[in-house]
Amino acid sequence: MDCPTFAANKKCMKIFSIAIHGGAGTLVKGMMTPEKETAYKSALKTALDEGYQLLENGGSSVEAVELAVRLLEDSPLFNAGKGSVFTSTGSHEMDASIMDGSTLNAGAVSFVEGVKNPITLAKDVMEKSEHVFLAGEGAMEFARNHNHKFENETYFHDDLRYNQWQEIKGTDGFQLDHSLKKDSKFGTVGAVACDQFGNIAAATSTGGMTNKKFGRVGDSPMIGAGNYANNKTCAVSCTGSGEFFIRGVIAYDVACLIEHKELSLEAAASEVVHKRLLDIGGDGGVIAINTKGEITMPFNTEGMYRASKSSNGEELIAIYK
Ligand code: ASP
Numbered sequence: 001m002d003c004p005t006f007a008a009n010k011k012c013m014k015i016f017s018i019a020i021h022g023g024a025g026t027l028v029k030g031m032m033t034p035e036k037e038t039a040y041k042s043a044l045k046t047a048l049d050e051g052y053q054l055l056e057n058g059g060s061s062v063e064a065v066e067l068a069v070r071l072l073e074d075s076p077l078f079n080a081g082k083g084s085v086f087t088s089t090g091s092h093e094m095d096a097s098i099m100d101g102s103t104l105n106a107g108a109v110s111f112v113e114g115v116k117n118p119i120t121l122a123k124d125v126m127e128k129s130e131h132v133f134l135a136g137e138g139a140m141e142f143a144r145n146h147n148h149k150f151e152n153e154t155y156f157h158d159d160l161r162y163n164q165w166q167e168i169k170g171t172d173g174f175q176l177d178h179s180l181k182k183d184s185k186f187g188t189v190g191a192v193a194c195d196q197f198g199n200i201a202a203a204t205s206t207g208g209m210t211n212k213k214f215g216r217v218g219d220s221p222m223i224g225a226g227n228y229a230n231n232k233t234c235a236v237s238c239t240g241s242g243e244f245f246i247r248g249v250i251a252y253d254v255a256c257l258i259e260h261k262e263l264s265l266e267a268a269a270s271e272v273v274h275k276r277l278l279d280i281g282g283d284g285g286v287i288a289i290n291t292k293g294e295i296t297m298p299f300n301t302e303g304m305y306r307a308s309k310s311s312n313g314e315e316l317i318a319i320y321k
Contacts, residue, residue: 193289
């Protein structure tokens with residue numbers, strides 16, 4: 001029998017693992033203070049450990065990615081949930097999606113305001129509705145009907161995000177929260193996990209781009225673009241310049257290279273991030289996992305907040321290359 005590890009009772013235990021990201025982008029090493037670096041790494045570690053523990057206790061990959069992303073949403077350090085960037089009108093419009101690789105069920109929300117945890121709402125869309133994607137007022141009505149927690153403007157206000165917005169407010173410009181000021185915080189968040197039953201899942205959540213308008217929606221809530229999971233191939237969560245991730249159908253592209261070209265997980269993700277995405281002008285990174293619990297986290301930017309932990313003992317928390 002193909003068994004990676006045996007537990008003390010000689011039962012075959014599948015390798016389980018989890019990876020998370022807090023955004024990819026321009027971040028010059030010299031501009032990161034040791035205090036900031038510690039804060040980011042500790043926020044990543046908390047989300048990673050909680051997700052891992054859930055898997056260790058026999059939880060599903062869907063539960064693990066939702067939990068990890070929810071914790072990252074609750075941290076003001078990342079551009080999702082509490083730390084979401086400001087839109088052109090000074091509001092926070094959030095997008096999130098989740099996908100279960102064992103069933104291909106998926107749930108997504110976009111354009112939601114005031115919802116404390118968009119990822120939990122996306123999970124409820126997946127599990128408690130007949131639909132995949134709810135947007136705007138309808139998504140918020142669904143949230144109220146399912147007793148989701150709402151927070152007021154003060155909860156979502158963050159001085160650094162506010163200052164980023166002030167710099168381009170009133171212009172037609174919009175930006176990734178990490179692309180203009182080299183010392184800016186950045187950080188759409190995401191998680192991928194493989195549970196003890198060999199099922200994989202992916203989740204992604206974002207506040208999108210600073211000063212966005214016209215109801216702009218990025219790749220994060222789009223199944224196939226910013227998020228995808230299929231037990232047959234891999235689970236992927238993306239971060240970067242959303243418009244290019246949509247055009248390149250980036251998350252699904254990784255899965256396609258595995259399925260149709262029979263590339264390994266690492267080779268497929270690398271080809272997409274270092275070649276196919278760059279070729280169309282996009283930048284960013286992905287985290288990807290397969291049902292063997294293998295993980296890869298390539299990015300073509302200066303850095304990507306990322307962390308991973310596997311039952312084979314491997315653990316990583318990193319920002320730069
Ligand atoms: N991909 C996100 C978006 O375009 C932004 C990011 O990853 O930081 O909305």
